[in-house]
Amino acid sequence: MKKIFILLISSLILISCQKEKVDLIIINSNTYLVNEKFEKAEAFAIKDGKFIAIGSTKEILGSYKSENIIDAKNKTIVPGLIDAHCHFYRMGLQQQKVDLTGTKSYDEVLAKIVAFQKEKNASFISGRGWDQNDWAVKDFPTKEKLDKLFPTVPVAVTRIDGHALLVNQAAIDLAKITKDTKVTGGEIIIQNGKMTGVLIDAAMDFIKFPETSKEEAIQGLLDAQKISFSYGLTTVDDAGLDRNTIELIDNLHKSNQLKMRIYAMVSGDKQEQIDYYIKKGITKTDRLNVRSFKVYGDGALGSRGAAMRKPYTDRENHFGALIYAPERYQEIARQIAASEFQMNTHAIGDSANTWMLKTYKDVLKDTENRRWRIEHAQIVSSKDFRNFDNILPSVQPTHATSDMDWAETRIGKERMKGAYAFRNLLNRYGKIALGTDFPIEEVNPFLTFYSATYRKDSNNFREDGFQMENSLSRKETLKGMTIWAAFSNFEEEEKGSIEIGKFADFVILNQDIMGVDSAKIPKTKVISTFLNGEKVY
Numbered sequence: 001m002k003k004i005f006i007l008l009i010s011s012l013i014l015i016s017c018q019k020e021k022v023d024l025i026i027i028n029s030n031t032y033l034v035n036e037k038f039e040k041a042e043a044f045a046i047k048d049g050k051f052i053a054i055g056s057t058k059e060i061l062g063s064y065k066s067e068n069i070i071d072a073k074n075k076t077i078v079p080g081l082i083d084a085h086c087h088f089y090r091m092g093l094q095q096q097k098v099d100l101t102g103t104k105s106y107d108e109v110l111a112k113i114v115a116f117q118k119e120k121n122a123s124f125i126s127g128r129g130w131d132q133n134d135w136a137v138k139d140f141p142t143k144e145k146l147d148k149l150f151p152t153v154p155v156a157v158t159r160i161d162g163h164a165l166l167v168n169q170a171a172i173d174l175a176k177i178t179k180d181t182k183v184t185g186g187e188i189i190i191q192n193g194k195m196t197g198v199l200i201d202a203a204m205d206f207i208k209f210p211e212t213s214k215e216e217a218i219q220g221l222l223d224a225q226k227i228s229f230s231y232g233l234t235t236v237d238d239a240g241l242d243r244n245t246i247e248l249i250d251n252l253h254k255s256n257q258l259k260m261r262i263y264a265m266v267s268g269d270k271q272e273q274i275d276y277y278i279k280k281g282i283t284k285t286d287r288l289n290v291r292s293f294k295v296y297g298d299g300a301l302g303s304r305g306a307a308m309r310k311p312y313t314d315r316e317n318h319f320g321a322l323i324y325a326p327e328r329y330q331e332i333a334r335q336i337a338a339s340e341f342q343m344n345t346h347a348i349g350d351s352a353n354t355w356m357l358k359t360y361k362d363v364l365k366d367t368e369n370r371r372w373r374i375e376h377a378q379i380v381s382s383k384d385f386r387n388f389d390n391i392l393p394s395v396q397p398t399h400a401t402s403d404m405d406w407a408e409t410r411i412g413k414e415r416m417k418g419a420y421a422f423r424n425l426l427n428r429y430g431k432i433a434l435g436t437d438f439p440i441e442e443v444n445p446f447l448t449f450y451s452a453t454y455r456k457d458s459n460n461f462r463e464d465g466f467q468m469e470n471s472l473s474r475k476e477t478l479k480g481m482t483i484w485a486a487f488s489n490f491e492e493e494e495k496g497s498i499e500i501g502k503f504a505d506f507v508i509l510n511q512d513i514m515g516v517d518s519a520k521i522p523k524t525k526v527i528s529t530f531l532n533g534e535k536v537y
């Protein structure tokens with residue numbers, strides 16, 4: 001008896017000693033793994049930045065021990081979210097400027113500038129967004145108060161429409177202009193014989209804004225990271241970066257200042273930049289992946305720059321236009337096709353989509369697994385959908401709900417059938433990558449989720465949803481924001497789902513996005529964000 005007892009004790013000790021020590025354990029969660037079978041799990045263990053075990057709470061606690069155990073109390077967990085098309089760096093730079101949109105008086109404008117400067121201590125204050133039509137006094141402001149508050153630091157803030165600029169005397173002195181300076185195509189506004197500080201159109205060009213300093217660039221990236229983490233993003237696809245910024249990101253990654261995983265699409269606007277990266281080949285670290293070029297096919301629908309096959313419905317004989325000559329796209333595509341790189345082209349109008357799909361098909365022929373992307377794929381002719389059989393659609397669901405009020409005015413009822421047609425695109429390729437295009441849209445990925453599934457904006461508008469035949473299911477949407485977005489980056493082996501061996505990137509949410517009442521989706525909040533097993537928000 002005694003012998004058996006000792007044996008039992010020692011085997012118990014043995015079992016507990018055999019428990020593997022890990023860095024972090026999550027238990028009692030409602031986790032969507034987003035694996036092949038779209039399974040759920042209660043618990044998982046993390047070591048060295050990777051998921052090493054997934055199972056029930058009992059199983060995980062039975063085999064692993066850790067000084068860090070988080071009881072998720074049945075909260076929902078999803079894989080770290082990926083924004084497949086955004087302008088991360090640009091959004092960060094925007095944070096270095098004062099945002100004056102929505103201000104209700106000139107005093108509020110001044111208060112915002114003062115608060116901004118207190119935080120940023122900029123050597124030149126710039127910003128945008130004031131609109132005197134929203135104020136009680138609807139006259140243009142004058143610079144006196146601005147001069148009192150900022151006697152030495154130049155201030156230049158643009159009106160919401162970009163056609164007027166309010167500056168202080170320090171900015172005027174720097175520009176070396178006076179009330180007598182001649183302007184054509186604009187105006188220096190004068191009142192009682194003095195400059196008011198408001199410059200219109202061409203007169204705005206006298207103000208030379210300083211170039212982005214390295215400090216501002218770094219601060220921009222860090223600010224963008226902070227905002228993105230607060231929304232559960234752990235990877236961002238930056239749609240168009242130049243070499244300087246990519247190298248800065250790489251350095252900040254290496255010094256561990258910047259943690260965000262970045263899929264950096266190289267701007268394809270300069271031939272020497274294309275040549276440089278093709279010669280250099282793919283750059284891949286755990287946090288940076290440079291293996292694609294972003295090319296602009298056409299403009300935007302709002303400004304009627306999108307290239308259409310037939311004239312715009314609301315402007316006679318106007319077709320919009322491709323950014324380059326058609327042959328230039330073939331030239332770029334041929335060069336990229338001969339390398340390992342991916343080509344990602346912005347195509348909004350049906351003509352831009354037709355041309356890019358044809359160009360892609362011509363150069364890629366039948367080569368497999370190139371995953372070339374059409375960014376936006378916003379208006380597609382019915383006969384072009386079939387060409388998405390091996391061309392990957394990368395779309396932004398909030399564009400659909402932002403544009404739904406006026407898009408039909410631009411292109412008419414018939415062409416609307418192929419507009420924002422996410423379901424149709426998904427059915428062709430079998431996958432779809434989802435993003436936001438922030439800062440054009442909000443960073444918040446839960447608005448993407450809502451727009452994709454219920455085709456409504458954050459005000460719950462349109463009651464029945466916009467062109468619901470093109471909505472995605474919640475499951476498809478979550479995949480589009482995780483595993484399919486990872487696939488669009490050639491990264492599905494390392495991220496996009498909670499599976500053993502992958503990076504421990506995940507997000508704890510305040511509600512079950514897969515089951516909650518639809519109207520509550522936009523209110524989803526991130527409780528915490530983990531990247532590489534480290535809590536970053």
Ligand SMILES: [Zn+2]
Pocket residue numbers: 085086087239437
């Ligand atoms: Zn974009």
